[in-house]
Amino acid sequence: MSETAKKTTPLCEEHVRRGAKIIPFGGWLMPVQYTSIVGEHQAVRNNVGIFDISHMGQLIVSGPAAGKWLNTMLTNNIDKLGLGQGQYTFLLSEDGGIIDDLIVYRIEKGEFLLVVNAARTDEDFAWLDRHRPTDVDLKNRSADFGGVAIQGPRVAQLFHALFGEDVDLPARNHIVDLGFDGAKVSVARTGYTGEDGVEVFFRTKDAVKFWNAVLEKGDPFGIKPCGLGARDTLRLEVCYPLNGSDLSPERNPIEAGLGFFVDLTKPKFIGREALLKTKENGSPEKLVAFRMQAKGPPPRPHYLVFENGERIGEVTSGTLSPSLNYGIGMAYVSAPHTKIGAQIDIEIRGQKFPAIIEKKPLYKKS
């Protein structure tokens, strides 16, 4: 499939067997779609869908000083996490640039699970390991675990069909360990689609069994296996950033409009000084969401953004929104031009198409 070595998830054969189109993504071979990106997107918005997220990395940080140390490495405040609770957070370099965005869960009193982006796993591990004190243990468990995201308004019904009517769904952003047909699985109430959903992690050897069980039990609920294509349209409609597109080492969380996940009242974390400076001076550019004003070609990454003929920025994510049926996207634009409602132009193959800067998220459940 490719000249360079690519990793495969424990579900790769299942994807191929079900007719998925496979593409390289972040060093992995992943399904981009089964039958139709739009059809899979609608399944998640209206019923329920399942995604293979086995490519995502799992790091375990443990030891009596683990929490205290992680709080100096991550932007959000770990002290706010009760047992079994997770939070969205950033791993920054000294200059505030984003190494990765991730979810950290407190799984035991002195033990944390970090679920990180596939393409950044090795870099995250190396960065953490370099800064790690000797009394904190760090393990990369990515190869031992597979995972799926089950997302959509009918997820609760499907959860009970899988785990039993008397088993409670974890609360939002919480993670619990449950038994499934003799296997131990971890179920987190999280997702990347803007719908209610869970992300389930399991041993690699249990991956195929769990995947097929979800599809079988999900059949009455209209479940569809979904690929990265639908994952991208779903997340972009609700303006969740994609690392490598909207987030990068050249951007910090303030510019990306994600300051909510940065606790500047913490006395110390890597990147704090740089973020304080950004706050004080204002960031020269900001990540905004926009919608095309008319039907036309959808915006794509790297298209240029103009206002009254002046170049003001560049698109980082763009697609045709299957829910809104308009082109949508996110772009970094220079700070004076980021007002909600401002009219901008997106240049597509030499021609300018009007768009409007909109409030995030672009799609809201009615």
Added chain:
Amino acid sequence: MNVPEDLLYTETHEWIRREGDKVRVGITDHAQSELTDVVYVELPKMDRQANAKEAIAVVESVKAASDIYAPVKGTVVEVNKALEADPGLINREPYGQGWIFVLKIDNADDLKQLKNAAAYKEQIG
């Protein structure tokens, strides 16, 4: 995958139907199934002259924009305006209502460079 016997094909997945001194052009069933969910078509300009293998139209799916090439040298004499309102025609009827443009060809001998159905089938495996 449907590959009609009476059409000609290019390596870049266009189909060509000869109509006298003109050719009607669209993208193959295989191409539409690879793209899926066509959401926008940028049609060529009328009367535009194009060389063989020159990009003259764009078909956009949710995921990506793909160039469509003139299969032989000629002049655009007809474009399928219906695709502006309903680009999904390309997915539903790639060889019928989903045609993209008609070229008046300069030299009928140029058609000999194109693939027949058997050769195209072999290409897409």
